[in-house]
Amino acid sequence: MRATAAEQAQPASLVLTCLAGWAIPGAAHLWLGRRVKGLVFLVVLPLMFALGILLQGRLFPFELSQPLVGLAAVADLGIGLPYFVATSLGYGAGQVVAVTYEYGNMFLIVAGLLNALVILDAYDVAVGRK
Amino acid sequence: MASHFLLLVLFALLVSVVFAVLMKDEPREQVRFGGLLFAGFVASALVLGWLMYPFPL
Numbered sequence: 001m002r003a004t005a006a007e008q009a010q011p012a013s014l015v016l017t018c019l020a021g022w023a024i025p026g027a028a029h030l031w032l033g034r035r036v037k038g039l040v041f042l043v044v045l046p047l048m049f050a051l052g053i054l055l056q057g058r059l060f061p062f063e064l065s066q067p068l069v070g071l072a073a074v075a076d077l078g079i080g081l082p083y084f085v086a087t088s089l090g091y092g093a094g095q096v097v098a099v100t101y102e103y104g105n106m107f108l109i110v111a112g113l114l115n116a117l118v119i120l121d122a123y124d125v126a127v128g129r130k
Numbered sequence: 131m132a133s134h135f136l137l138l139v140l141f142a143l144l145v146s147v148v149f150a151v152l153m154k155d156e157p158r159e160q161v162r163f164g165g166l167l168f169a170g171f172v173a174s175a176l177v178l179g180w181l182m183y184p185f186p187l
Contacts, residue, residue, distance in 0.1 A: 037151050041148065041151070044144055044147055044148055051140070100132055103134075110141075117152060
């Protein structure tokens with residue numbers, strides 16, 4: 001079963017799977033037939049991201065002059081499509097005086113990083129390692 | 131929504147769910163691992179919070 005999955009994994013479909021998983025959290029697992037896992041990621045990760053926005057967290061800009069801000073921006077981007085939806089709707093400006101600001105940042109950053117882990121897991125499934 | 135403890139518990143819960151589903155395949159193992167992770171997150175946060183209590187900001 002594993003060898004078959006590895007044989008079937010083509011580079012193009014691997015890239016597509018990972019891109020789908022990045023854009024829509026859980027989509028890669030759903031695509032690969034791991035329905036329960038995919039649904040859990042599809043619900044929990046966007047929920048974490050939405051909570052981060054709700055808690056006045058900030059979607060950090062890509063500032064190379066401030067390495068930590070740049071890294072936080074990369075982590076934020078990890079959530080995929082919800083990031084672009086939020087920025088296009090004007091959310092994620094962050095309210096630094098809000099008591100929940102740091103919590104919001106943490107929810108946003110961790111949601112993106114967890115989605116990166118989810119994509120790596122989907123990659124392992126696609127190449128037959130899991 | 132400004133309760134630090136509630137937010138801590140919510141964060142621990144969501145991260146535990148994702149890690150449990152990611153790391154384990156069987157539902158029984160997922161519940162066990164997720165529960166342990168959640169308890170570990172909350173307990174360590176409480177212990178660290180009390181350890182930091184005497185120190186000024």
